[in-house]
Amino acid sequence: MTAGPLTTDWEKARAAARAVPSLPPVARDLADALGHALAEPLTALTDLPPFDTSAMDGWAVAGPGPWRLRDGGVLAGGQPEPLPPGTAVAIATGARLPEGADAVLRREDGADEAGSGLLLDRSACPGPPAPGRDIRPRGQECRADDPLLPAGTSVTPTVLGLAAAAGYDRLTVHRRPRVDLLVLGDELLATGLPRDGRIRDALGPLLPAWLSGQGADVVGRPLLPDGFGPLYEAVRDSTADVVVTTGSTAAGPVDFLHDALRAVGARLLVDSVAVRPGHPMLLAELPPGADGRARHLVGLPGNPLAAVVGAVTLAVPLLRSLGGHVDAGPLDAVCAAALPGHPRDTRLLPVRRTGRAVAPLPFGGPAMLRGLALADGLAVVPPGGAEAGAVVEILDVPRP
Numbered sequence: 001m002t003a004g005p006l007t008t009d010w011e012k013a014r015a016a017a018r019a020v021p022s023l024p025p026v027a028r029d030l031a032d033a034l035g036h037a038l039a040e041p042l043t044a045l046t047d048l049p050p051f052d053t054s055a056m057d058g059w060a061v062a063g064p065g066p067w068r069l070r071d072g073g074v075l076a077g078g079q080p081e082p083l084p085p086g087t088a089v090a091i092a093t094g095a096r097l098p099e100g101a102d103a104v105l106r107r108e109d110g111a112d113e114a115g116s117g118l119l120l121d122r123s124a125c126p127g128p129p130a131p132g133r134d135i136r137p138r139g140q141e142c143r144a145d146d147p148l149l150p151a152g153t154s155v156t157p158t159v160l161g162l163a164a165a166a167g168y169d170r171l172t173v174h175r176r177p178r179v180d181l182l183v184l185g186d187e188l189l190a191t192g193l194p195r196d197g198r199i200r201d202a203l204g205p206l207l208p209a210w211l212s213g214q215g216a217d218v219v220g221r222p223l224l225p226d227g228f229g230p231l232y233e234a235v236r237d238s239t240a241d242v243v244v245t246t247g248s249t250a251a252g253p254v255d256f257l258h259d260a261l262r263a264v265g266a267r268l269l270v271d272s273v274a275v276r277p278g279h280p281m282l283l284a285e286l287p288p289g290a291d292g293r294a295r296h297l298v299g300l301p302g303n304p305l306a307a308v309v310g311a312v313t314l315a316v317p318l319l320r321s322l323g324g325h326v327d328a329g330p331l332d333a334v335c336a337a338a339l340p341g342h343p344r345d346t347r348l349l350p351v352r353r354t355g356r357a358v359a360p361l362p363f364g365g366p367a368m369l370r371g372l373a374l375a376d377g378l379a380v381v382p383p384g385g386a387e388a389g390a391v392v393e394i395l396d397v398p399r400p
């Protein structure tokens with residue numbers, strides 16, 4: 001390691017994690033693109049709708065009524081015959097409008113006169129249907145080549161739907177970062193009740209479920225035994241874009257993270273942050289991978305809430321940047337009551353939201369998850385605390 005221990009301001013720590021460049025673009029089938037970020041703008045490959053379409057079930061009509069009804073009807077997906085003036089044909093919502101039709105009469109507004117073969121307009125508004133009524137004209141939503149979404153947009157289910165509608169089978173997206181999760185601590189149990197001085201691992205279940213939703217492919221490791229050797233070897237041998245460790249950041253008798261980083265030739269970018277809880281968190285640049293790409297390690301403290309604060313501060317911004325996501329700015333809220341702060345450091349506090357106002361939750365100690373599990377967000381409390389009525393930034397809590 002080339003940098004010495006240096007506490008970083010909380011905003012600067014977040015900025016350092018966000019500063020890493022995105023991973024290269026890859027092409028993915030739509031079905032595999034969910035959760036990636038677009039590496040190029042999404043441009044319409046077609047007009048939408050691609051042809052004039054009926055917006056309602058009823059009849060396509062040509063000119064003023066009454067109309068002579070033609071046999072058959074036009075269904076969605078059909079190719080209709082042209083419609084001569086003074087005639088009408090039954091049509092379904094989403095069906096292509098026949099050439100010559102200038103409006104659609106809704107099913108509930110038309111009367112199909114028995115015997116005469118005539119269709120009468122019984123709609124409340126008298127006079128001929130206004131041209132274009134209940135038609136979705138070609139290109140109403142977009143024209144081919146129109147920009148629909150900027151690069152950096154996260155591929156949500158809606159984006160998949162829009163891309164499919166606009167003609168895409170594959171999308172160019174940023175590769176998702178691969179994460180190796182190393183959970184450290186001989187005291188941790190994977191199952192059962194706490195016993196014999198040992199406790200359950202809370203972070204193995206929490207982190208993969210959360211970080212996957214942040215656009216990462218997480219490979220969870222079984223609990224790693226304490227000791228320099230296993231940690232050093234796991235970090236040295238990992239080929240992931242990001243190694244996330246939990247525990248071992250402090251100076252306890254089995255806290256070997258700094259030693260392991262030194263031994264693999266890592267460079268510390270952030271070594272402790274002025275935030276509570278979680279201040280021993282760290283961010284390091286690992287020696288590059290075989291392809292020359294930068295690789296990183298995020299060291300999260302072992303106390304569970306402290307680890308979540310570390311992940312919000314370093315891991316989430318790092319993974320979002322690597323994945324190429326351009327996210328909206330944070331939300332803020334008004335403090336319903338004073339939020340207690342740390343005298344010198346930023347504090348992240350689990351809060352409950354009611355409307356635009358937030359209030360602190362009990363059980364927000366560094367080793368606890370009870371408050372966080374009920375929280376709607378983590379309030380960013382400035383040094384010294386926030387008064388009732390003050391506006392504070394709210395960060396998202398872990399979600400799938």
Ligand SMILES: Nc1nc2c(c(=O)[nH]1)N[C@H]1C(S)=C(S)[C@@H](COP(=O)(O)OP(=O)(O)OC[C@H]3O[C@@H](n4cnc5c(N)ncnc54)[C@H](O)[C@@H]3O)O[C@H]1N2
Pocket residue numbers: 183184185187188199200201202203204246247248249250251252255277278279280300301302303304306366
């Ligand atoms: N002398 C000092 N001691 C400590 C300091 C300090 O500044 N000087 N900082 C404290 C703070 S703050 C934190 S946070 C912890 C950070 O410790 P580590 O990152 O080295 O973590 P561990 O010692 O391994 O564990 C701390 C605590 O968390 C429990 N733990 C660990 N992993 C898990 C897990 N996966 N699930 C549930 N609980 C876990 C572990 O049993 C310990 O109780 O250091 C303080 N000490």
Ligand code: MOO
Pocket residue numbers: 275276277278279280301303306366367
């Ligand atoms: O800051 Mo430690 O992170 O108190 O738990």
